[in-house]
Amino acid sequence: MGAASLLLVVTYPLVKRITFWPQLALGLTFNWGALLGWSAVKGSCDPAVCLPLYFSGVMWTLIYDTIYAHQ
Numbered sequence: 001m002g003a004a005s006l007l008l009v010v011t012y013p014l015v016k017r018i019t020f021w022p023q024l025a026l027g028l029t030f031n032w033g034a035l036l037g038w039s040a041v042k043g044s045c046d047p048a049v050c051l052p053l054y055f056s057g058v059m060w061t062l063i064y065d066t067i068y069a070h071q
Contacts (some may be wrong), residue, residue, distance in 0.1 A: 001039050004034040023069070027061030 008029040015025040034053045039045040 001036050001045070003031070005029070005036070008032060023062045023065040026058055026065055027058035031057030 006052075008025070011031050012025045016022040019025075031054055034057050035045055035050050038050050038053065
């Protein structure tokens with residue numbers, strides 16, 4: 001689970017140069033820890049719990065980073 005995040009970690013700096021939505025890549029990368037943490041504690045990743053947690057974290061990152069970029 002942790003090694004799967006390496007693709008996101010490597011591509012995030014590159015995404016900043018090719019898209020107008022680097023906040024989305026940042027959210028996908030930063031909030032991978034929610035999936036990793038849940039699976040570390042429970043031993044598996046239950047989609048009914050992990051996916052809403054992950055996507056709500058991505059949305060939060062989109063909101064705060066967009067506000068930060070505009071300031």
